[in-house]
Every structure is written in C-alpha cells, then in structure tokens.
Amino acid sequence: QVQLVESGGGLVQAGGSLRLSCAASGRTFSSYPMGWFRQAPGKEREFVAAIHWSGGSTPYPNSVKGRFTISRDNAKNTVYLQMNSLKPEDTAVYYCAAGRRYGSNCVSVELVASWGQGTQVTVSS
Secondary structure, eight states: OOOEEEEOOEEEETTOOEEEEEEEOSSOGGGSOEEEEEEOTTSOOEEEEEEOTTSOBOOOOTTTTTTEEEEEEGGGTEEEEEEOSOOGGGOEEEEEEEOOTTOOOOOSGGGOSEEOOOEEEEEEO
16 A cells, blocks of 8 residues: 655635645555545545546546646656636545555545545635
8 A cells, every 4th residue: 555645735716726746655656546536524525536557547527627637747656636717616625545556546435545634625715
C-alpha cells in the first residue's frame, strides 16, 4: 500500500479555481491507479476523477465534467486535481485514493486500497 498526503484545499469564491495535490510514498507509484473522491456533510463519498497507472483517465461524472482535470507526475510521486469554475455545491472534503497495484481504476470506493486524510474545499457564493 501507499501512504497519501493531500494539500491545496481552502476557501475560494464561486467561479474560482484550486489545484489539489496528493503526494504518495514509495518507489512504485507509477504502478498504482489513482483517484479523487469527495464527501459533503451528510452525504456519501462520491467519485470525482480517476487516472489509470498507464496514464489514461476515466470519464468524469457529470457534476464535474469540463471543470475538473486529473493528472499525475510519476517523477514526483504526485497526482493532481485541477478544479476550475468552482460552484458552492463543490464544497466538500476531498480525498486522494490509490487502487491496487496494476489494478483497475479507482472509480468506486470498493476499488480503493488506500486513502489520504482529506482536504477541505469550501466554495462561497
């Protein structure tokens, strides 16, 4: 398993942008599928974005499509989530996720093997 540490959350006005980062431990980062999930108060954790260990991304959910982009830099052991045109409904704790080594993309919580501690994103109207 990998250890994950998120950063980059904060308070932003509607229409603004944030970039979340997730630093992973270990020398085998490039072989892990990575993803981002979010959880708003009183709601279930939901899938936001995923990127395969080979570099391919999964279709984004409609709620973030066209606004969020996931990317990875294997040389830095880091996965990013660029969030543009933020809306108040994007307010949540955002979690970085890693799947199983050489496994399927992290498109559901059942496919996640490791979680970060979460970072708060708050979008004001």
